[in-house]
Amino acid sequence: MRLKAWIPLALVALMSPLSAVAEEVPLDRIVAVVNDDAIMHSQLESRVAQARNQLQSRNIQAPPGQALERQVLDRMIVEQIELQMAENANLNIDETQLNTTMRGIAKNNGLTLDQFADQLEQQGQTLAEVREQVRRELLIRQVQQSQVASKVTVSDREVDRFLEQNSQTSNASYHLAQILVAVPQSPTPDQVKQAQSKAQDLHQQLQNGADFQQLAVAQSDGAQALQGGDLGWRPAAQIPSIFAEVVPALSQGEVSQPIRSPSGFHLVKLLETRGNSGGKMTREQASQAIFQRKVNDELEAWTQEIRASAYIDNRLDQG
Template sequence: MSALRKFAIAPLGMALALALTPMAEAAVQPLDQIVAVVNKDAIMQSDLDRRVTQVRQQMAGRNIPMPSDEVLRRQVLDRMITEQIELQMAQKANLTVDDEQLNRALRDVAAQNDMSLEQFADTLEREGMSIADVREQVRREMLISQVQQHNVASQVRISDREVDQYLDNAGSGANVQYHLAHILVAVPQSPTPEQVEAARHKAEALRQQIVTEHADFQQVAAGQSNGGEAFEGGDLGWRPRAELPTIFADVVPGMTVGEVSEPIRSPSGFHLVKLVEKRGDTQQMIEQVKARHILVSPNPNRSDEQAKQLATQLHDRIASGEDFATLAQQYSDDKGSALNGGELGWVNPGESVPAFEQALSSLSKGELSQPVHSRFGWHVIQLEDRRQRDVTASNQRDQIRRTLFQRKANEELEAWLQQIRAEAYIDNRLEDDSASANNGGQG
């Protein structure tokens, strides 16, 4: 993501004056051209060039067909304009990303690519990018995420009633998942009838290209979609039925794989959705374990070695016949379970720290572990029982809650992005003269 230079009125005026002086014109390099103005910030030609290069590399890595250079540049600049508005909002709200957050995010990106941070930096350098550029890109994306979280996601609530209503309506299809691709032809906020009709006509023409003329959906999306996933070929990924945007919910379940919908109207514009793949629901079984433990933690008066010794003594006393629950109540530093004699109840996979879970996996029913070390201290663990549990229903409710939240947040985000663009001054100099220097247009 490119850096955007900010210009005060005086420096910009001086630069223009020099450019108009014949002697100075021969002595200086040509000025970097402004391609857009967003409120008081300028987006430069060099910024756009760098961003277009990055997008081309990303699309090539995903084997997404490229639109023409002119179309791609317009698409990229449109995205940069929206991002710049959000970054201005972050600055106004005094939002920041500190070095620790940024380094942690970069390590996560490197780990997702199965690399250390050093290996990731070396790979970037070989591909003509610097770790400094990527740090700046990640920093900007984190700021934008904070702005969206504050203005959109934090306002979204999903009630138990909404989950219940969804389950009542979805029935047996609640766990069906759909792999979708999407094209949005946007309309301005409060569009005129002519603008709505123009957008509808464009959406119908794009569908005709894809269905009748066999144009590649990804390439059309990359070149024509106003959706946030345009440079991914319009790919929305896999979505459970609950996560389908509301406007798609009645259309997608009736589509066949490979089908492209008729234009679907929303406040943001007209949508074309393609059903790429579909998969059904499956039963979800897990093994739960019932266990109890005594935790002995180091403290200012007890070293780690002394904690281990006490845990070993407690293990031996239990093995000799003393009551586990009584010793847990007396000695365990896990106060939450100590009151219940060390009982943890039924534990799902992944709910315990790795060392604890690994110890449980090796125990037989009724068996007592040797002292087990974790970051909390030393544990004496007893496995009481194992069982297979169908968690389809509970997992389904959790998934539905998450995906209903995501659906609502996505819809609110789309409307909010449209609103902030409408309220901004945007001079998009790649657009036709008749569309440039607009105040509050689509830019």
């Protein structure tokens, strides 16, 4: 029995079986330094194995060579920065919250906590290891809440304007995926030009038949790269503002031209649409839609900001 995926971001494919232990264990090495912390090659190898398992479960072919290693390490670097921020802010996850989350994960897999622990053991994991992964993920969410979501405000004037512009807002929801070609903070004209050129080249590859998910795993700078760029379902009113005019005009399966944002250039694919009837929004619904849209707009930019402000020594290609 294979446990289904149950938590995003850091916990992708946590249930992958452990490889057989080699008779000779090579010396470990540092693959990245993030401020005062180090990420070891053994840690990266473990996460790469988990990512491969997750991609396989989604029927996505892993990219060749070191592309997957680079993507996984990039996620680990960002996570490490966020966890350092959590430590500096004295954030913590109490046992009650952690136990509740663990029981919820087990329930989502149709298991009791004891059965969940047994399944983990059969697949080479322990309940303690999973608890630690969940704790880290909850800390990251706390950091994102305190640094991004808690600073987003919605005024009455914004709600009024939103309701005026969306008096008959579509009830449609869109299942989206993206490939992001990032630009650094305060980029030079050459850096913007290079990113735009890469985005246009990727778009041409897609037009020539390249697989979107595989290309996202190999090339996207977005947090969802290891999920094939999948952004999930978004109500029309909560689509990031830079996509709001483009997405409704896409046909199912179509990929947009590169869309410029402060974070870089986005290639957005419309995977599926559901619901299309009009309906009047309440003020509460409008306020929530504006709030979520603002959070979506800010999160990628914030991630790039904290990365730019950290000391990072990526040694992956040196070993």
